[in-house]
Amino acid sequence: MKILVAVKRVIDYNVKVRPKADGSDVDLANVKMAINPFCEIAVEEAVRLKEAGTATEIVAVSIGPKQAQEQIRTALALGADRGIHVETDARMEPLAVAKTLKALIEKESPDLIIMGKQSIDADNNQTGQMLGALTAMPQGTFASEVKVADGKVAVTREVDGGLQTVELNLPAIVTTDLRLNEPRYASLPNIMKAKKKPLDTTTPDELGVSTEARVNLLKVELPPERQAGIKVPDVDTLVDKLKNEAKVI
Amino acid sequence: MIRDQEFLNQILDTISRFVRDRLMPLEAQVAEEGKIPDDVVQEMKELGFFGLTIPEEYGGMGLTMEEEVLVAFELGRTSPAFRSLIGTNNGIGSAAIVFDGTEEQKQKYLPLYASGETIGSFCLTEPDVGSDSAAVKTTAVRDGDHYILNGTKRYITNASRAGTFTVMARTNPEIKGARGVSAFLVDADLPGITLGPVDKKMGQAGSTTCDVIFEDCRVPADALIGGKEGEGFITAMKVLDRGRLHISGVSVGAAERLIGDALKFAMERKQFGKPIAEHQLIQAMLADSKAEAYAARCMVLEAARKRDQGHQISTEASCCKLFATEMVGRVADRAVQIHGGAGYMAEYAVERFYRDVRLFRLYEGTSQIQQIVIARNMVRDAS
Ligand SMILES: Cc1cc2nc3c(=O)[nH]c(=O)nc-3n(C[C@H](O)[C@H](O)[C@H](O)COP(=O)(O)OP(=O)(O)OC[C@H]3O[C@@H](n4cnc5c(N)ncnc54)[C@H](O)[C@@H]3O)c2cc1C
Numbered sequence A: 001m002k003i004l005v006a007v008k009r010v011i012d013y014n015v016k017v018r019p020k021a022d023g024s025d026v027d028l029a030n031v032k033m034a035i036n037p038f039c040e041i042a043v044e045e046a047v048r049l050k051e052a053g054t055a056t057e058i059v060a061v062s063i064g065p066k067q068a069q070e071q072i073r074t075a076l077a078l079g080a081d082r083g084i085h086v087e088t089d090a091r092m093e094p095l096a097v098a099k100t101l102k103a104l105i106e107k108e109s110p111d112l113i114i115m116g117k118q119s120i121d122a123d124n125n126q127t128g129q130m131l132g133a134l135t136a137m138p139q140g141t142f143a144s145e146v147k148v149a150d151g152k153v154a155v156t157r158e159v160d161g162g163l164q165t166v167e168l169n170l171p172a173i174v175t176t177d178l179r180l181n182e183p184r185y186a187s188l189p190n191i192m193k194a195k196k197k198p199l200d201t202t203t204p205d206e207l208g209v210s211t212e213a214r215v216n217l218l219k220v221e222l223p224p225e226r227q228a229g230i231k232v233p234d235v236d237t238l239v240d241k242l243k244n245e246a247k248v249i
Numbered sequence B: 001m002i003r004d005q006e007f008l009n010q011i012l013d014t015i016s017r018f019v020r021d022r023l024m025p026l027e028a029q030v031a032e033e034g035k036i037p038d039d040v041v042q043e044m045k046e047l048g049f050f051g052l053t054i055p056e057e058y059g060g061m062g063l064t065m066e067e068e069v070l071v072a073f074e075l076g077r078t079s080p081a082f083r084s085l086i087g088t089n090n091g092i093g094s095a096a097i098v099f100d101g102t103e104e105q106k107q108k109y110l111p112l113y114a115s116g117e118t119i120g121s122f123c124l125t126e127p128d129v130g131s132d133s134a135a136v137k138t139t140a141v142r143d144g145d146h147y148i149l150n151g152t153k154r155y156i157t158n159a160s161r162a163g164t165f166t167v168m169a170r171t172n173p174e175i176k177g178a179r180g181v182s183a184f185l186v187d188a189d190l191p192g193i194t195l196g197p198v199d200k201k202m203g204q205a206g207s208t209t210c211d212v213i214f215e216d217c218r219v220p221a222d223a224l225i226g227g228k229e230g231e232g233f234i235t236a237m238k239v240l241d242r243g244r245l246h247i248s249g250v251s252v253g254a255a256e257r258l259i260g261d262a263l264k265f266a267m268e269r270k271q272f273g274k275p276i277a278e279h280q281l282i283q284a285m286l287a288d289s290k291a292e293a294y295a296a297r298c299m300v301l302e303a304a305r306k307r308d309q310g311h312q313i314s315t316e317a318s319c320c321k322l323f324a325t326e327m328v329g330r331v332a333d334r335a336v337q338i339h340g341g342a343g344y345m346a347e348y349a350v351e352r353f354y355r356d357v358r359l360f361r362l363y364e365g366t367s368q369i370q371q372i373v374i375a376r377n378m379v380r381d382a383s
Helices: A037-051 A066-078 A094-108 A127-135 A188-194 A235-244 B005-033 B038-046 B065-075 B080-087 B095-100 B103-115 B232-268 B280-308 B314-344 B349-361 B367-382
Strands: A002-006 A009-011 A033-035 A057-064 A082-087 A112-116 A139-149 A152-159 A162-169 A172-176 A199-202 B120-123 B139-143 B146-157 B164-170 B181-187 B193-195 B209-220
Touching: A002 A037, A002 A094, A009 A066, A033 A037, A033 A066, A037 A057, A037 A066, A037 A112, A037 A139, A037 A172, A057 A066, A057 A094, A066 A082, A066 A188, A066 A199, A066 B005, A082 A094, A094 A112, A094 A127, A112 A127, A127 A139, A127 A172, A139 A162, A152 A172, A188 B005, B005 B038, B005 B065, B005 B080, B005 B349, B038 B080, B065 B080, B065 B232, B065 B280, B080 B232, B080 B349, B095 B103, B095 B181, B095 B232, B120 B146, B139 B164, B146 B164, B146 B181, B164 B209, B164 B232, B181 B209, B181 B232, B232 B280, B232 B314, B232 B349, B280 B314, B314 B349, B314 B367
Parallel strands: A002 A057, A002 A112, A057 A082, A082 A199, A112 A172, A139 A172, B120 B164
Antiparallel strands: A009 A033, A139 A152, A152 A162, B139 B146, B146 B209, B164 B181, B193 B209
């Protein structure tokens, strides 16, 4: 079984994000970048499937600037077998990413696609679902457990009401939630070995995908600072304040 | 010298994450129990932390000096006990073989050090032999195809875990100084070796030292490092040159951690109606600490690069060790001061670090010994 994992380069989750002075975008100058945590969980799941003998090959894909190769190398160090870098400096919206992945799926014919449920930069939570629609593949989103057997994958999903398990025919798309697994640290010897693993590059153009933006970014600003809360003595006062001061009910 | 920036970034990234997410949360527990949990030791082995400086062809990462100090900056941010665990395999416990071992010795031991399967310790200090380390009293007397070792080694880091000891012993009693000393690589399970009780220390709980006692310990002749007598002290000094830069790097990391903790505290703690970080006397302590830690960082990197270029850096290494370890002492003192009474309480990491970093001015050559080395080299170079 062949698995395709998508990994995205995002601001490291420990970094305090700031807008640029002119508000044109998030300030990325000298900011530490890392693999999106949900993508890391996706890689870990793929590696576990390979270690269990279920999967035979893991291909890690990243779409983004030249430096996104670092995140592919991380995936390779964690256990992916080879990488594909789709190089672009465009601001990639979920639909463009989904189209790019579809083009790669047509080339690679993976049996399972594992990706994060969202990336912590824009938190769109759309790409997996869009990819499902574009490829007509079944999708199991927000996975907290993944079991592959007999040409099918059983995905336990974290939904609002609790857990839901769906069974999907392969090939299928799985998007990972936080509790699916706890990713390992890449060992230093594996980081070294990852240097020698194959990494191919291509571009959206070569794949025949348009990266044209459909959303205009007008301004990036910090949310207003939260005011300190107050304590009210009883429910009546609360209702009164919500009605007459906050005017929300 | 950085061989491959992207590769190094990945290594530093893994290490800094491991330090932040795995080790830092364990600091208080390790201090309390005086022991690093076994599963963490195992994890550090699997991650390859024991083989940072072992050459690639023997299963290590073969870090250059510049790469090594960059790693040391990261490791320095958490309790030095963790660094000490991997410190001997990456330094004094393996370096004699790396520098001066025969090919056979390298093939036999280096892969075991790199994987952490074997812990190497370094035995130079003795009850009567400290700073004057060329005065080694432990003897090694040739007996057929063996040497017989007798003597006591003191304060030996990781001895209780060690599979091998690099032992400095006098092979020629006629020569009183350095030239009479040879280095041996001794398997720890040989008869005639006993360990003293674990020393009770001021800090760095979780790292251990103890005496190693040799009584008519028969060591095969091929345990002589490099196969040549009288080279031991020269080997030891090479080992210490590299070690001094490493300790300097760890001191920088510890200082940066202390500054981070102190700054965070100072921005949260309010007195006289404002965060203490806005009081200028506190700011002076923060600023002095920052400037000194930055100076040490630059020194260490510069000296490391120079060493990678093949220059003799004995003076620079001593300058770094002297400045960086004294610097972290001052920074730790200020960090406690900034914390006020809280800085004296075990609940805050600065209290522990204050004691932990005290060691850096003592071992691998005290500050006074660094001063002596620097000045002696200055006079020598000028005459
Ligand atoms: C926790 C710990 C771990 C250690 N691990 C190891 C290890 O793994 N292997 C190992 O071999 N050793 C180890 N040591 C020993 C360490 O290297 C020595 O303690 C150190 O070199 C100082 O020697 P000493 O303790 O005998 O002090 P001394 O040499 O007795 O020094 C006492 C004081 O006199 C000063 N002094 C000495 N000579 C002069 C001089 N000529 N001029 C001016 N001042 C001078 C010193 O600076 C110091 O202030 C360890 C020590 C500690 C505390």
